[in-house]
Amino acid sequence: MALAPRLDLRQSQSLVMTPQLQQAIRLLALSNLELEAAIAEEMANNPLLADAGEGSEAAAPITSDAATSTDQLLEAGVSAAADTLDVDLAADTFHHDSGSDALWEGASSGSGDGEGFDFDSVGGQALSLRDHLLAQAGETLGGPALGIATALIESIDEAGYCDADLTDLAMRLGVARARVEDVLHVIQTFDPTGVGARDLAECLALQAKEVDRYDPCMARLIDNLDLLAKGQVAQLKRLCGVDDEDLADMIRELRGYDPKPGLRFARDEATPVVPDVFVRRTVSGWSVEINSATLPRLLVNRRYYAELSAGAGKGPGKAWLQERLASANWLVKALDQRQQTIIKVTQEIVRQQEGYFLYGVGALRPLTLRQVADAISMHESTVSRVTSNKYVHSPRGLNELKYFFSSGVMGSDGEGGMSAEAVKSRIRALIEAEDPKAILSDDTLVEMLGKEGCEIARRTVAKYREAMGIGSSVQRRRAKAIGM
Secondary structure (H helix, E strand, O other): OOOOOOOOOOOOOOOOOOHHHHHHHHHHHOOHHHHHHHHHHHHHHOOOEEEHHHOOOOOEOOOOOOOOOHHHHHHHOOOOOOOOOOOOHHHOOOOOOOHHHHHHHHHHHOOOOOOOOOHHHHOOOOOEHHHHHHHHHHHHOOOHHHHHHHHHHHOEOOOOEEOOOHHHHHHHHOOOHHHHHHHHHHHOOOOOOOOOEOOHHHHHHHHHHHOOOOOHHHHHHHHOHHHHHHOOHHHHHHHHOOOHHHHHHHHHHHHOOOOOHHHHOEOOOOOOOOOOEEEEEEOOEEEEEEOHHHOOOEEEOHHHHHHHHHHHOOOHHHHHHHHHHHHHHHHHHHHHHHHHHHHHHHHHHHHHOHHHHHHOHHHOOOEOHHHHHHHOOOOHHHHHHHOOOOEEEEOOEEEEHHHHOEOEEEEOOOOEEEEHHHHHHHHHHHHHOOEOOEOOOHHHHHHHHHHOOEOOOHHHHHHHHHHOOOOOHHHHHHHHHOOO
16 A cells, blocks of 8 residues: 555535624523623624613614524524514513512512512622621721731631631731630620630530520530530430429520521622513413513614714725624524523423422422423523523522422332422421421331322432431431420
């Protein structure tokens, strides 16, 4: 076989990710708030884009062919970018002019469980624990002590506990460890009571001292919290030197204390969740609508394009304007298709999970991305992008769209009749209703769920129970025996 250079012709097919295609895929995965920032960036880079809310007379609306699906857009690539789009966006009618309309309706008409919308969930950001402590330190301390206090406050976690190594901190600040301890004791007098503690025992002790309940008996009880957790009442009575009645009073006192005092303050960098979709029940069925209040209504300013085009001639300026016009057309079309795709996916989720919207979490069904994708003739990856980082507000409250996708638990008829969330909800309800004298074991829970048509393994019950933060039957029996 001779070795020599030669030329060959080969024909092959490949998918090219054009910038427009990448943009369409990226827009699908963005939440409304993220999309708002992306649109603002596009408007800053493209003078032909205008916000319809600004009331510009020169802005002529551009929309897309509503019959084209998002999957078709992705397959078409850039070929549709230069198409003329002449449907009036203003003709699209939505029941809600803004997101506040739906929120107000939820408050006035009430949700499915008889409660109105929680306006606290959309309130302003509250004062953080760090800022609250720094303000108190500034009023109480000064000079080097204030610098030490600032370093200590920076080491306090969101629950209110100080996790700093005082020796290392003293070496880093160039002061004596005793000086750091003195400043920490000052911080431990700040509001909320118990803040700055280094462990649970110290946190509870600070709160007991605040209400003048830190006597020798209470001190011994707090020093032996491990025995209290194990339910060793007899040993605690001997250590504390009290009878049953006094020990019960001391335990009730401890239950009134806050083991995580810092959590009553807002966490740093908290971001409120804004719904991307509204779902409400109407006479004709379920209504699914995009929260348009968080999105600008984009238009293409054709009058401005005509003015610029007249003076651009046929040079690079003309080509740049045409590229900007094509980019604006594509963006408006991609946004329109994004909204239609979100609505289409959400409508199918509502159809599949109607039991949840009517009766609550106990009626959640097992659901996968593929089931929704097959039902609406879309690709599974498209459904995955649509449901990422997006929230739906309904009479049942605020849920992430991913919440409605859950694995199934085998039913007695051989099919997955209940979702994992529904099983968790049922386990919690059974445990909350259990008789303190007849604590339900995991095996008993398995039997009770089996009688209800849910075949589930004991290890699965234990996994779900632990995921919900519910103790074992032994732990619950001990806790109820001592009144905790």
